Amino acid sequence: MPGRFxxxxxxxxxVMPEVKAPSRRVSxxxxxxxxxxxxxxxxxxxxxxxxxxxxxxxxDPFYYLRVIFASNRGSLMELGIQPIVTAGMIIQLLAGSxxxxxxxxxxxxxxxxxxxxxxxxxxxxxFIAIAxxxxxxxxxxxxxxxSLLIFIQLFFAGIVLMLxxxxxxxGWGFGSGISLFIAAGVAQKILWNTLSPxxxxxxxxxxxxxxxxxxxIQSLLNGENPLxxxxxxxxxxxxxxxxxxxxxxxxxxxxxxxxLKVDLPVSYARYRGFRGRYPVKFLYVSNIPxxxxxxxxxxxxxxxxxxWSRFNSDNSHFLLNLLATYDPTxxxxxxxxxxxxxxxxxxxxxLADPLRGLIYAGLMIGLCVIFAVVWVGxxxxxxxxxxxxxxxxxxxxxxxRRSVKPIQSVLERYIPAVTVLGAITVGAIASISDxxxxxxxxxxxxxxxxxxxxxxxxxxGEQLAEMYPFVRRLIGKE
Numbered sequence: 518m519p520g521r522f523x524x525x526x527x528x529x530x531x532v533m534p535e536v537k538a539p540s541r542r543v544s545x546x547x548x549x550x551x552x553x554x555x556x557x558x559x560x561x562x563x564x565x566x567x568x569x570x571x572x573x574x575x576x577d578p579f580y581y582l583r584v585i586f587a588s589n590r591g592s593l594m595e596l597g598i599q600p601i602v603t604a605g606m607i608i609q610l611l612a613g614s615x616x617x618x619x620x621x622x623x624x625x626x627x628x629x630x631x632x633x634x635x636x637x638x639x640x641x642x643x644f645i646a647i648a649x650x651x652x653x654x655x656x657x658x659x660x661x662x663x664s665l666l667i668f669i670q671l672f673f674a675g676i677v678l679m680l681x682x683x684x685x686x687x688g689w690g691f692g693s694g695i696s697l698f699i700a701a702g703v704a705q706k707i708l709w710n711t712l713s714p715x716x717x718x719x720x721x722x723x724x725x726x727x728x729x730x731x732x733x734i735q736s737l738l739n740g741e742n743p744l745x746x747x748x749x750x751x752x753x754x755x756x757x758x759x760x761x762x763x764x765x766x767x768x769x770x771x772x773x774x775x776x777l778k779v780d781l782p783v784s785y786a787r788y789r790g791f792r793g794r795y796p797v798k799f800l801y802v803s804n805i806p807x808x809x810x811x812x813x814x815x816x817x818x819x820x821x822x823x824x825w826s827r828f829n830s831d832n833s834h835f836l837l838n839l840l841a842t843y844d845p846t847x848x849x850x851x852x853x854x855x856x857x858x859x860x861x862x863x864x865x866x867x868l869a870d871p872l873r874g875l876i877y878a879g880l881m882i883g884l885c886v887i888f889a890v891v892w893v894g895x896x897x898x899x900x901x902x903x904x905x906x907x908x909x910x911x912x913x914x915x916x917x918r919r920s921v922k923p924i925q926s927v928l929e930r931y932i933p934a935v936t937v938l939g940a941i942t943v944g945a946i947a948s949i950s951d952x953x954x955x956x957x958x959x960x961x962x963x964x965x966x967x968x969x970x971x972x973x974x975x976x977x978g979e980q981l982a983e984m985y986p987f988v989r990r991l992i993g994k995e
Contacts, residue, residue, distance in 0.1 A: 530632025552690035587698035600641035642675035703957040710756035721751035729756040760954030806885040821855035863954035885944030900928035
């Protein structure tokens with residue numbers, strides 16, 4: 518029987534929109550087509566403006582975080598995947614900590630969990646949409662009709678995005694929609710910042726293209742110093758060649774850490790001579806810590822922006838100034854906690870205020886370690902839980918008895934260490950890389966490399982099963 522919490526939401530789960538799982542085996546090519554269609558629909562939605570919404574002429578305070586949440590200012594994807602990710606993380610934390618009783622081996626419980634997650638996703642969509650309207654992102658004098666119209670568009674866009682994600686996860690496509698949207702947004706940002714021929718929208722960059730590579734060539738043709746043109750541009754937020762080089766180096770660094778692992782030898786107790794390896798990855802909890810931290814920091818920035826615009830727009834309230842102060846003409850944080858949870862985004866900004874950069878990096882790394890340790894504890898990833906999984910699957914570590922205690926003692930040599938070291942690594946990469954103007958942000962590249970690696974493994978496995986049907990039967994997909 519499902520837990521009391523799930524029982525409470527059972528009637529609501531019945532009316533939640535749902536994508537039916539395929540009743541037949543979907544071919545490789547068909548899944549590829551569905552994945553492409555989902556991506557096209559998402560990209561179209563990022564270009565459809567919200568009817569009735571006119572963004573304020575100041576800079577976007579969430580510009581650098583939007584790539585993480587696959588959102589686009591002023592479009593149907595204004596909220597992006599933020600409500601879905603936030604709701605999913607809350608439910609997973611509650612279930613992992615035991616506050617929600619759920620039996621994942623029970624199909625009824627899994628179905629109810631899916632319905633509860635959808636309900637909270639729509640709840641978060643409504644909450645964040647209202648918060649955006651209250652923050653003054655589209656002006657503080659919107660009529661009730663206009664506000665209601667914008668809210669309805671954001672709400673239904675959230676439903677469509679949720680269903681697109683479910684379409685892929687139910688087996689019609691590859692991977693998950695959320696991962697696909699993040700990777701697409703980061704790839705789009707990198708391509709645009711590298712090769713866009715369109716002029717950069719600022720007077721300081723008159724005659725210069727947005728793309729760093731094209732702008733650099735233009736600078737050389739104008740007789741500018743090659744080193745200065747490589748490191749800086751007249752507009753601090755314009756893409757630079759330093760950012761392009763840093764992006765390429767960061768991709769190589771993240772790929773290296775992605776494949777770094779320790780292989781523990783295992784053998785099957787029932788089949789003598791049949792041996793394998795259990796990998797303990799250096800990035801043991803993957804990118805989960807950086808996702809949680811980025812969501813937390815964005816929420817702090819979001820709350821600070823709302824409170825400042827509503828109650829402290831002249832930066833005159835001492836206590837509210839501790840939370841956030843902004844430059845009214847540029848909408849850029851100039852003080853308070855919000856300033857230090859949104860670190861420098863290029864080399865010039867870091868040199869202008871290195872203390873801000875160091876505090877931001879310290880916060881990012883420290884919070885990543887805390888979230889990683891907590892996630893391992895509640896997510897069934899600790900040494901004892903993994904040892905139990907190995908025993909239950911009929912495997913053992915050669916030279917040790919087939920019981921939980923000895924296997925747990927071996928895993929305790931590795932799992933706590935890689936949890937902390939991996940969290941420090943992703944926190945440092947996500948924060949410090951931004952100081953060099955990395956395209957798509959350090960967090961975006963971390964997520965994208967992990968997503969593409971998992972997608973590659975999924976597609977390769979499906980293609981192998983498509984070519985050799987006996988492999989499909991071997992892994993239990995038929």
